[in-house]
Amino acid sequence: MIKKILLVDDSPISRRMMKSCIPKDRGYEVFEAGDGLAGFEAYKEILPDVTFMDLTMPVMDGSESTEKIREFNPEAVVIVCTADIQIKSITNALGRGALMVMKKPASKETVEDALLKAEEHIG
C-alpha cells in the first residue's frame, strides 16, 4: 500500500508537472527534493514507498542517487522519470536498480501505470 511518495527533480516546474499527475483522492503524502543528494537524504528520513527520480541533476545525478537509495534499502522502489530516453541511458538506470523508467513529460496515465507497477512490486 503506497502512502508516501518522494519526487526528486532539480526543476521545480518538472516537480509541479509530476505532482499534478499524482491522483489527489488517495491520501498520498508527496515530498520533494531538488537534487540527487538531497533526494538520498530525504529518502533516509522519510522512507517513502515510491521515489520518482530524474536523471540529469546537479550535485548528484539520478542514477547515483538511485544506487545509493538501493544500497541503503534493497527493497526501495525507485522509478526513473527522465527526458533522456536513449536506450543506453534507460539500460543504465535499470542496471543501477530502478524498477522502471518512464518518459517525460509525465501524464496522469503514465503515473497511474507506474504506481500500479510499484503497488504490484510492493505486494
Place this chain on the structure above:
Amino acid sequence: MDYCIDTISEEEKEILQEIMNIAFGKAAADLAEVINIFVVLSVPHIEILNAQDLPEYLKSQVSSYDRVSIVEQNFWGDFKGSAFLVFQASAGKELISLFGEGSEDFGSESIDALEKETLMEVGNILIGACVGKLSELLGDAVTYSPPRVVTENSTNDAIPVNIFESGSSAIVLKTVFCFNERNVNGFLFLVTSNDSILWLKKSLATFMEQYE
C-alpha cells in the same frame, strides 16, 4: 501567469527549459535511430538578450574554438527564428568518417566540398531534430530554409550581424552536444525574435494547463 509584453518571466523560462529538456531528449533518442549515433545533448540554457548584443554573445560562447564551421538555418512557423550549429572546424573530417560513404560520386569536388556537404547534412538533421521536437511539443509545425555553411579562421566573420532589427530582443536557447565516443562536439543556438515571444508565452501557458 505573469504576462509581460516583450520578455518572458523566470517561471516561463523554467517551463521552456523543461520543455526543451523533453524535446531534446526525444530528439537525441530519434537521432540515435536515424544517424545511428548516440548524441548527448546538454541541459539547455536560456538567455534573453538585446538583438544587437547577439553577435558578441555568440562569439564569446564559442571563443574556445579558433576555427569554426557554422551551419545556419532559418525556421518558420508560429515559432520562427534562426538556428546556429557551431562545430570546431576539425569536426568536418571526423564527420566524414562517421557519415561519408566513399561510394558516392562527388566528381571533381574536393574534400572541402565533401566536408561542407557532410556538415550541411548533419546540421540539417540535428537542427531539424531539435527544432522539430520543440515546436511539436509547443503545438506548431515549422518549415525550414536550406542550411548554409561557413568555415572561418576566426569567429569574427562567421557570426552574422544584424539578423534581427536592433532594439528587438532575442531569446537564445543554447545546448552543447557531443557525439558519444567520437571527438565531435559543438554548440546549438536557437535564436528567436520578438515576433515569436507572444506566441511562445501562450504556448507555454497552454502546455502547463494540462498540469494545473
Place this chain on the structure above:
Amino acid sequence: MTLSELIQIFDTVNFGLVVLDRDIKIQYWNRWMVMHSGITSDQIISEPLFDFFPHLSTPSFNRNCKAVLSFGNFAFFSQKLHRFLFPFKPDSSFGYRFDLMQQSCTMGPLRSDDNSISGLFLIVQDVTELATYEQKLVEMNTKDALTGIYNRRFLESRLQEECDRQRRHSRPLSLIMIDIDFFKKVNDTYGHQCGDMVLQSVAAKAATVIRNTDFIARYGGEEFCCLLPETPADAAETVAEHIRAHIEKMENSFEGNSVKVTISLGISDFVAEDTPDTFLKRADDALYQAKHSGRNRFIRI
C-alpha cells in the same frame, strides 16, 4: 479548392513533384516526372522508388528520408553537390554543357490531420540553365581568355590556399615561374597575331606536360606560373626540365613560317617563413638569374 483542381495544378507546374509514403513507395508522380522519366503514373504508383531508381538507395538518401519522417524537417539536395537525383535528359541540348539535367531537390514531410507524419514529398527543379551560366561565369572569372589556362586571379587565391595548407600540414610545395625568351622579337618580326598564337601553344603545351595535380596560370604578358602542391624542389626541377625540353622541341607554324621559342624558368620551394609574396619573389629572382645566365634553362633558389 477540390483535389482534382489541385492535381490539375500539380500536373501543369514546371517542376517535378513526387509523393512517397513512409515505406518510400510512390503515391504520386506528376506529369513533369512522367515527361522526363518516360515512366507513367500507372507504372510507378504504389511501387518502391528504389525499384525504379536503385542508385538513390544510398545511406545518405535513406538517412534524409528517415530524418524527414522522424523530425518533420526538410532535406535539401543541392545541384552543387548532388548534380541531380533523377538521371533525366536535359530539356534542350542547346547551349547546355551537361549530359544530364542538373537538379536542385527539396524533400519535406506530409502530415495527417492529427499532425503525425504520413509521408514525404520531393520537389525536383531543373537548374541546368542556371548551372550552365554559373559554370561560364566561374570560367570567365578563373580562366585567361587568350590561352584558356587559369588566370592570375585564380592563381593568387590558389597560392594563398596552398600556402595555408602547407603551413598546417608542412607538406612540400614548389613554384615555377616561366617566361618566353625573346618574345618581343616574335611580336616584332611576325606581328601580334603570331605572338598570340605562340602564347596559346606554349600554354597548351605546358598544360599538357605538367601533372594532373599541378596548376598553370598565365601570370602576365608572356609570363606563366606553375604551382606544384605536394612537390619538393627536386621533383619540381624534373617538371621544369620536362616543360623546357618540350617547348624547345615545339614547332609553331605561322603563315608558312616556322616559329620556334624557348623558355626560361625559375623555381622556388616553400619554406616555413614564406608568405605567398616572398614565395613568388624567389621564383621570380630565379627566373631573372636564368635569363642572365643564357636563357632556355631553369634556376632554383
